[in-house]
Amino acid sequence: MQFSHLSVAAVLALVAGLVYAAPTESDGELFISKIIPMGEYNLTIWSDVPGTTPANAFDVRAPVPCSGNNDVTCSGSHQANSGICNQLVNQLNSNSGVVIGDSPRSICLGQSGNQCCVSWSAAVGSMPQGDLFNAAKKIFSTCFGDNISGLARNVNLNGGCVTECLSNRATGCS
């Protein structure tokens, strides 16, 4: 319940911000574009606020052309519960054909204070969820423990070359 109140407040704050203030490069540039109930949790899609300059909050963009190697580095920061991450990665696979739109930047599963998110360093347009699976699965397997945080560089995502991240927040892992 707390999560939904926070979310509504966050969205309202962002809408107000768009009207009254110049956007700043902060976590606040993302807004919730969709919430899909999934079992005991919600699946939340975060997107860039239209008209803002996307923040590269967690890594520089990988060089182009993209190797597509999904080079994984694990992190001790912003770790998420591995059980929830497992569910998130599995649902990317089982719902692989479901297209996510609205300039998406991250997908989170969970609830307030206990969530796992897959995020990526730049908007690459609408894409099927399944495009996120290979790198997310590789981070999950490589960094596996009670808690997980990690990123994959040189990820070929919908024609873009991005860093993809698995962590406890919508805005990246490091």
Ligand SMILES: *[C@@H]1O[C@H](CO)[C@@H](O)[C@H](O)[C@H]1NC(C)=O
């Ligand atoms: C899921 O989202 C709905 C709508 O915002 C909210 O009412 C519900 O409490 C959320 N559930 C969880 C587990 O966060």
Ligand SMILES: *[C@@H]1O[C@H](CO)[C@@H](O)[C@H](O)[C@H]1NC(C)=O
């Ligand atoms: C995993 O995270 C939980 C909750 O923050 C914490 O209690 C636990 O000690 C962590 N486990 C490890 C091995 O870091």
